[in-house]
Structure formats: structure tokens, C-alpha cells
Amino acid sequence: MRVLRVLSLLLSAGALWAQHGYTLADIENGGRLYRGTCSVCHGPDGDFIPGIDFSHGKFRRATDDESIESIIINGIPNTGMPSNNLTEPQAENIVAYLRSLPSAGKAITSGGDAAKGKAIFEGKGGCRNCHRVRGAGSRMAPDLTDIGTLRRVAELEQSILDPDAEILPDNRFVKVVTKDGTEITGRLLNIDTLTLQMMDSQEKLRFFEKSNLREYSLVKKSPMPSFKGRLTTEELADLVSYLVSLKGI
């Protein structure tokens, strides 16, 4: 089940025209635009307007992608839906994001204290041992400086409580064994037919010719520990609240 879920999240959700598809980057851009433009009225989960629930694929007027894009750009006359100063690719990204919502789930916390969450992040949680925010912390795990624009509350909660549930391609770890038997584990940055690039545990950028490796494999489990049972519900809400407040530089 997890494999399927990860698969469906990793791999372009959203509408596809005959020769191209939406990508994770589209979805992320769309999420950012959604939070900046749409979530004030539609809510973070897309269910604030009666009869509309983006999380469950419920649209009132339009069902195909292009109609939704048109509504996003042009609005709906005589309703609360305004026109928006967005380009077609931006509207397309928002649609990609909306299409990805049904797989994301519902938030379990709300109303946390971001300041307390920051203290947990930097203290008890030990988050900076791996993560980085505005230049402080480790580079091994995803930089969270703008995580509040990229992820919804439910997704953040899931990543904290069940880090293995969803590992995005950009955050995969890889283990290589060189021909002399040296094992190196790091964050996978790129891989192609002939080579592999990673950031090793010393945060050094490393390049490998596959022909010089005895083996290489993905680290299936997230290096991140689960915080289930290690944080109270209140602490979780605080931490999530802090993460949501991180909107970039």
C-alpha cells in the first residue's frame, strides 16, 4: 500500500495531455500558488466553500483541467470567485496541485504556537541535526526554510509521525559500495545511465562512475526517526505551526 501511495505521490499526479504530464515540481509550484492565492477562501484543504472539496475531487462547475484553469484565471462572474492575475502555466500548476490533494489526508492538529514549535525544533526535537532553516542546521535532510509554502499541515504531520510514508525523489538516500569495499551513504542528488551524484554524510558533494562501484542501492527507510510518542499532541501542533510559518527568505 505504501509503495502505491509513495508511487502515486512521487509520480506526477494531475492531468496529462497526450505528450506531457504534471511533475512533482508542478505540484509544488501549484501548492505555493494555491496557498498564496486560493487558500484564503477555499481553505488549506480546499473544503471551505460549501459544495466544493478539492481534497475529494469535488468541483462545482468544472471537471476537466482546462476548465478549471480557465476558472482560476478568469473567475466566475457574479460569484465570489474573482479573476486572478496568473499565467496559464501557473494555473496549470494549481490544477496539478489540486489533483494531488486527494492523496494527502486531513490535518489532526491546529492552533499550535509557532514560537514554542521553534524551541522544539531547535531543542528537544533535535531537528537541526539533519534539517536546515535559513542557513542554520545540517544539509543532510531537506532544507525547511520555505516548507510552509510547500507542504500542508496534514503532510507535515505525516512526515513527523511517519517519515517513511512518503519520501520524495529529491530526498532519497543511497548507499554505494566502491570496488575496494568502502561503503558511503548519502543523499542522492542525481543518477543517470553511467554516473551517480550524492551528498555524503560529511556534506561533501561526491561523484561516482557506476563502473567504479561494486553496488549501489536506495536506502529504503527514511533516515528520519518517527516522533510518534515522543511529542505530545500539543508539541506536535506547536512544531507544525512553526513549520507552517516558514515561508522562505
Add this chain to the structure above:
Amino acid sequence: MTARTLLLLAMAGSLPAQVSFDRILNANKEPQNWLTYSGTTLSQRHSLLTQITPANVKNLELQWVFQSRSLEKYEATSIVADGVLYTVQAPNDIVALDAASGRVYWTYSYTPGKDARPCCGRVNRGVAILGDTLFMGTIDAHLVAIDARSGKPIWNTEVAKDASGYALTHAPLVVKDKVIVGTAGGEFGIRGFIAAYDAKTGKEVWRFHNIPEPGEPGHETWAGDSWKTGGGSVWVTGSYDPDLNLTYWGIGNPGPDWNGDNRKGDNLYTDSVVALDADTGKLKWHFQFSPHDEFDYDSVQIPVLVDVEWQGRPRKVMLWANRNGYFYVLDRTNGQFMLGKPFVKVTWSSGLDERGRPMRAPTATTSPDGILIFPGNQGGTNWYNSSYSPHTGLFYIPSWVEYNTVYFKIPVEYNEGRNFGGGVLRNNVNQRRPTLTRLEENEGYGAVRAVDPKTGQMKWEFKMSDVTDAGVLTTATDVLFTGGREGYFFAIDARNGELLWKATVGGQVQSGPMTYSVNGRQYVAVAAGNSLFCFALRQ
């Protein structure tokens, strides 16, 4: 004979030779040139040049780069005539370069109309030449003729209405005195067609509708009025057999792409190859690969025409690796099915019957709840060209392996010029990413697969990490050139799939490589990213 006449004759002799149709037909007699999109009208993408070999290919080095002033995908295959290379800067600028140095002679700039709406990129796949004239289809569905010496326009014909979703993206095919093109727009509810234009005047000579109208055979394969918006686009170049005087074209998917509810029936001639009389456009035969398609399996592959010894007797066949995941051998004189085997994993069909018709898997239909199908929406292969080498006897297919899509059907209504898809898709290939981090076994990958056409068996596979949109070129010396999305340009041993050489070209290869020679030196040109790279052996 007067001195004046002699002088005139001498002057005529000094002019560059014109590219007659006879030269195009016999393109293999002058392998220093690449006179038509697929190398010859048989479309084997196989060059008889022999300077570059498996032994010396490691000595290839970059000769020149042409950087296009376009951020669109560079899908054009260049042509070369007598030392001049013609390419297309997307969407529709033709550039003439010195083929040895890469220096530009002239650029013809074309501004498409504002209503142009190609579904999948403002792209162009190349030009055709006849005499002193170049021909190009445009994304606003015009066919233009350009003087090959000066780059000045000669005529401009509107082929179809761009605002309705029609576009021209493939390189035209010249047959005799005609220029043949087909219309793209399968995602917009067009009614696709193939048409021939007089090369001198641009006047339409014949038109073949890819979807039969009432009263025509095949119309009964469309429910109600669905034929009017049934798609059937054309977006790659066809082939031509001079002995049979037939021109062959692959037809795109039916519309709506992923919702077949309102178009019950086989939906001819979508997802088919049609064989047309080159003089009249009359249908000689057809073969449908994917009846009533709901998975976007355009048959937009280039018909590869090959003469082979088949079970003891010579046959004129057509090789076809289809987007639907099957490799086919057809008799090109009459469309008879000879062989069909999957070349990648196929789940939408349980096999082909004795006439080559797929046996649709019982559950293989799109639904609101989604259905997982191999191959996925982009197909086991797609528009980028295969190659056949008469020397190895193998057929080389750029393939997407272990690739699937979950198809969700949604309702859709026709609105002129608007998307007419009727589905939402999820793929197990991460498209349009700048880098790829594929390692999972359940993710698709790209490969060149070498298939023995006589058996359909795979002989070898050259596996890539990422999927590929690159065509394949083979040469008489058994060197195979291709690329992929990773930004490599590869030379592979056509006999066994071993990597012989690579160059990092820094952008996705999304077209077919081609080769030519100037003053006895062989060049290989390939487009990657937004540029055209040209290699030759170190001197």
C-alpha cells in the same frame, strides 16, 4: 554552338545541383547527403557512410554547435543537401548553415498566428526539400515554401484552422511533385487529415480524411456524431514506396483521448497505418493497431519499409514498433499482418489474434476509479524514430520499459479549440524533471531494444536510467547513435548493444540523430536541449 551558349551552359554547370525527386528516391546513392526527414523515403534511418566505425568512434570530437534562440524542445532532424544543412529553430524559423563549419547562411523567421495552440510544445520536427525549395509545416497549420538559397518565402498555404486546434508539427514528405502533410491536434477534437499540395503552387491536390464521413467505408466505426471530433491526428512524417506508389502514414489517437463512452466502435482510422495512392490520396489499405483506444496510443510512428527474406521468399514488409507496446511486421503491399509481439510489458491486451487484432483484456478500460495499464500514456515507444539496419538485420526501438499509467476517466464536452481529453493520469515515470533519481524497480526506464524482425525476439537492450525521447540512427559500419533525457549522446555497437562512446551534451536529446559528409569527412549531428551538436572524427 555559339560562345554565348557555351558560357551559359558553363554557368549552369557551376550552379549547385537541385534536389530532384529522383535524387531523393535514390538518396542511398549519395549518402553524403540527408535529403529527407528519415534519410530515405523508406525511413530506415540507416546511413551507408562508413568512415565512423566501432573501432574509431571513440575519436569523435565536437566540430560545431548551433545554439537556437528558442527555449522550445529541439525536435527537428536536420536535412543536408550538397554541404548545406537546414534545420528548424522552434517553433518555425528555418536556418541554413554550412554543414562543415556550422556557420549560418541565413535564417527565415516565421511568426505563427496568435491562435496557434499545439498541445504539447511549440515544436517542429523538420523541413523537406525539392528542387530549390524547402517546405515546412507551421504550428498555426500553414504549409510554407521557402527558397533554399535565399531563405525567402515562395508561397504560404493555410492547411487548416489553428483556432480549432489544428497544427502542423512534422516534417513534410515530398513525393514526386507534391508535398504531403498531416494535421496535429488530436487533443482538441479535430478531424485529422492528410493532404498533398502542389510543390510549385501550394494548391491542394488531394485530401484524405483520417475519419470517414457518412457514406464512406469505416464511418460505421463511430457512434453518432463522434466522428466529427474524433481526432486522428498526424504528427510524424510518413514513408513512400516508389514501386507500389504508396505513401504510408501513422494516425493518432481518437478523441476524447481517455473517455471512449461517446465514440463506441473501432474508431477508424485512428491508431492505424493507412496506405494511400501517392497520386490521388485514395486509400489502398489500412491496418488498425489499437481499435477503440482509450490510452492515447497514437500510431504516430514512422513506417519503416524493408525488403526481407521471409520464410524462404522475398517480402516487402513494414516494421512498426507501436506506442501500444507491440512490435508488428506487416506486408506493405496489402496490409496483411505477418507478426506481432510485445516489445515491452503490455497489460491492456492479452495478445493479438491471427489477423493482428488485439484481444482487449476484459478490465482494460478507463474508469472514474482509475485503471493501471502497461505501457503508460506515452507508450512503449512514441514519435521518435526507430531504425532498421540491413547490415545487422535488426530493428532498433527507443523504448519505455516497465512504464505504466493509472488512467482516470472524467466527463468531457467538446468546445472548439479546447482540450478534449476526458481523463486524468498518473505515471510511474517522473516527467519533465531536470534530474532523475530513479532506482526503484517499479519505476519505468528508457532503453534501446534491438529486435529481430523475423521473430520479434529481443536480441539486446541498452538500458538508460531515465526514459528517452531520442531517435536512433544506424550506419553501415554497425554504429548506432542515440541519446536520451539524461543529456548524453551515445554511440552503441549495433551488433551487441555495447556502449562505444558518449558525449555529454547537457540537454535532453529529443530528436533523431543524422549523419552526412562534406569533402569526404563524415559528420554526425544531434539536437539536444536547445542546440544542435555536430561531431566528426579527430583529424
